[in-house]
Amino acid sequence: MSEVLLRVEDLHVEFPSEAGTVHAVRGLSYEVRTGEVLGIVGESGSGKSVSSLAVMGLLPPRAKVRGSITFRGQELLGASDRALARVRGGSVAMVFQDPLSALTPVYQVGEQIAETLRVHQGLSRSAAAERAVQLLDTVGIPDAARRARAYPHEFSGGMRQRAMIAMAIANDPDVLIADEPTTALDVTIQAQVLEVLDTARRITGAAVVMISHDLGVVAGMADRVAVMYAGRAVETGAVRDVYHRPRMPYTLGLLGAVPRPDDREGEPLVPIAGTPPALHALPTGCPFRARCPVAVPVCAQVEPPLAETGTGGRAACHRAHEIRDGAIGGVPVFARPPAPEPVVRAPRAEREVVLEVQDLVREYPLTKGALFRRRYGTVHAVDGVSFDVRAGECLGVVGESGCGKTSMITQILELVSPQSGTVRLGGRDVGQLTPRERRALRRDVQIVFQDPMGSLDARMPVGDVVAEPLLAAGVPAEERRARVAELLEVVGLQPDHADRYPADFSGGQRQRIGIARALAVRPKLLVLDEPVSALDVSIQAGVLNLLQKLQAEMGLSYLFVAHDLSVVRHLAHRVAVMYLGRIVEVGDVRDVFERPAHPYTQALLSAVPVPDPDVEADRRRIVLRGDLPSPANPPAGCPFHTRCQRFDSLDEARRAACLTMRPELRPVRATSAETAPEAACHYAG
Numbered sequence: 001m002s003e004v005l006l007r008v009e010d011l012h013v014e015f016p017s018e019a020g021t022v023h024a025v026r027g028l029s030y031e032v033r034t035g036e037v038l039g040i041v042g043e044s045g046s047g048k049s050v051s052s053l054a055v056m057g058l059l060p061p062r063a064k065v066r067g068s069i070t071f072r073g074q075e076l077l078g079a080s081d082r083a084l085a086r087v088r089g090g091s092v093a094m095v096f097q098d099p100l101s102a103l104t105p106v107y108q109v110g111e112q113i114a115e116t117l118r119v120h121q122g123l124s125r126s127a128a129a130e131r132a133v134q135l136l137d138t139v140g141i142p143d144a145a146r147r148a149r150a151y152p153h154e155f156s157g158g159m160r161q162r163a164m165i166a167m168a169i170a171n172d173p174d175v176l177i178a179d180e181p182t183t184a185l186d187v188t189i190q191a192q193v194l195e196v197l198d199t200a201r202r203i204t205g206a207a208v209v210m211i212s213h214d215l216g217v218v219a220g221m222a223d224r225v226a227v228m229y230a231g232r233a234v235e236t237g238a239v240r241d242v243y244h245r246p247r248m249p250y251t252l253g254l255l256g257a258v259p260r261p262d263d264r265e266g267e268p269l270v271p272i273a274g275t276p277p278a279l280h281a282l283p284t285g286c287p288f289r290a291r292c293p294v295a296v297p298v299c300a301q302v303e304p305p306l307a308e309t310g311t312g313g314r315a316a317c318h319r320a321h322e323i324r325d326g327a328i329g330g331v332p333v334f335a336r337p338p339a340p341e342p343v344v345r346a347p348r349a350e351r352e353v354v355l356e357v358q359d360l361v362r363e364y365p366l367t368k369g370a371l372f373r374r375r376y377g378t379v380h381a382v383d384g385v386s387f388d389v390r391a392g393e394c395l396g397v398v399g400e401s402g403c404g405k406t407s408m409i410t411q412i413l414e415l416v417s418p419q420s421g422t423v424r425l426g427g428r429d430v431g432q433l434t435p436r437e438r439r440a441l442r443r444d445v446q447i448v449f450q451d452p453m454g455s456l457d458a459r460m461p462v463g464d465v466v467a468e469p470l471l472a473a474g475v476p477a478e479e480r481r482a483r484v485a486e487l488l489e490v491v492g493l494q495p496d497h498a499d500r501y502p503a504d505f506s507g508g509q510r511q512r513i514g515i516a517r518a519l520a521v522r523p524k525l526l527v528l529d530e531p532v533s534a535l536d537v538s539i540q541a542g543v544l545n546l547l548q549k550l551q552a553e554m555g556l557s558y559l560f561v562a563h564d565l566s567v568v569r570h571l572a573h574r575v576a577v578m579y580l581g582r583i584v585e586v587g588d589v590r591d592v593f594e595r596p597a598h599p600y601t602q603a604l605l606s607a608v609p610v611p612d613p614d615v616e617a618d619r620r621r622i623v624l625r626g627d628l629p630s631p632a633n634p635p636a637g638c639p640f641h642t643r644c645q646r647f648d649s650l651d652e653a654r655r656a657a658c659l660t661m662r663p664e665l666r667p668v669r670a671t672s673a674e675t676a677p678e679a680a681c682h683y684a685g
Helices: 046-056 081-086 109-120 125-138 155-169 187-204 214-221 239-243 251-258 403-414 435-444 464-472 478-491 495-499 508-518 538-553 565-571 589-594 598-608 613-618 652-660
Strands: 004-013 022-033 035-043 064-071 092-095 175-179 207-211 223-229 233-236 353-368 376-391 394-398 420-425 444-450 525-529 556-562 576-579 582-587
Touching: 004 046, 022 046, 022 207, 022 233, 035 046, 035 214, 046 064, 046 092, 046 175, 046 207, 046 435, 109 125, 109 155, 109 223, 125 187, 125 435, 155 187, 155 207, 187 207, 187 214, 207 214, 207 525, 214 239, 214 582, 214 613, 233 239, 233 251, 239 403, 239 613, 251 538, 353 403, 353 556, 376 394, 376 403, 376 420, 376 525, 376 556, 394 403, 394 565, 403 444, 403 525, 403 556, 420 444, 435 444, 444 508, 464 478, 464 495, 464 508, 478 508, 508 538, 525 582, 538 565, 556 565, 565 589, 576 589, 576 598, 582 598
Parallel strands: 035 207, 035 223, 092 175, 175 207, 394 556, 394 576, 444 525, 525 556
Antiparallel strands: 004 022, 004 064, 223 233, 353 376, 353 420, 576 582
């Protein structure tokens, strides 16, 4: 047996608040051994990050912490700052969720890494600076010597996270705690960061505590997993046992709610009803009881202990011994909702074109100077994009941050003549509209934003928020009230919720309110801008099922912008992949996902984590080199050739085409789909 490096026993963390004592962590226990990876998963507010900060001794003074935290037998809880400083950063290191906040903005990145070496190893300034460059090179920072002199704001998100990992492994720690290290990163950058973390683990031999809400990330990295809910672990065990034979209904719900890129498109997800309980007012008995479909009377009386399940793991459920293969007595614990009734539609070519975009261009000038500003460059945000959306269809648009997705939909929603190209809504060229016609046409296209709280006026009751578009359209007051009640019911809320304020609702409920507001004027097209990216997976499932149901019942068309390809596979009929302002592959969602032709699409799909340890163990990831080039200075020829995994295998003659000629979209193969997939690659396939 390998040595136990870090042991946490009966950890409790409490915070005082006006509403009462917040029990953030309640009796958490775990241990990690040399070379082992422990994954900790759960929804927001489950206590994952608080427990890691308690281990590092970084909680604020007002936090009350009790229990035991030992590193190699040394008690850390209650230790002096001097004793903790010797352990923290040297023997136990941490990679934080937000690298921009964790790095000091006024110091060069190399200086900050060198500081940890001087403090813990006593290296000279020059030796520490040299070692910092080596560490940046180890984690894949290009031109490390020059980048070491850069400041954090000059790094991309992925590079900042890699710099944080370099700092964490600088002193060869025994334990590495990674707190949501891939949150808010594109899937390609996420793959790079995970590879760097795995490399760091192999180099240092450290034990790793991987904290994440992404079940796919944990499935691919962890040896053991702990599922947290309401401040405590509710299921623990080997990663394969927990994922394949879960004994806690909450774990079953989480796994059923995750959209997977290998699922059949259109298959409903399994949402978990309700929201987690407030940690200052926990109910008697099992905290999950109100959301559990198999709760029994004892669940309301006694909170179940974390007990052995007979499979080598533990579960905190009174009925754990009854659960087999996700069911009790052959009846699934979480029944998958019925799929919407299939809609018989005419062939795509015969359906109405709701939105048509041709050769759309959106550029932004780069200027400098205070008094007299002069232009010195141009950001090519959208560079000749063409597509259409038909009636009853969902087009998913995917790509990394900075690829032009948001600039594209902003240009479309402005309903004005674009800088170049044309936008037609319902067959009408928006550049030829009068102000009156433009105002009338706005009813046909509405948007659901990424941040539900930011898109709702916190000072207005929900009824007024939903009624605002109707008021602008001149709908009488009585008709508005009836329509608001109808819309709230359509999105799964109660009509009496109209008198409450946005702050009274959960994130998923707020997003449903945003959808109700968008539906108020009966649009033909909904633009969905990352509508579920800010939601926990259990809440996300309910919103996605709602969007799927509304489309089937109302015949809506969706332009769905997302970075999560699993979500796109679930909801979209067709998908367009964007890179540096251009569409590089477009086609039927099944064709693109099962037989991607463009190397960029292949890399995107290979990087999507799947919540299945066996699938993750057998997968081959394509890790792209570097970051997205600047749209102000795109590469000549094929814009993807600087990162293309296929480019290196070409001979000189074939490389010449990639270096000098920009490929255009062209059909790549025959297919049974109504439209053939197209890819902008000289050597697609």
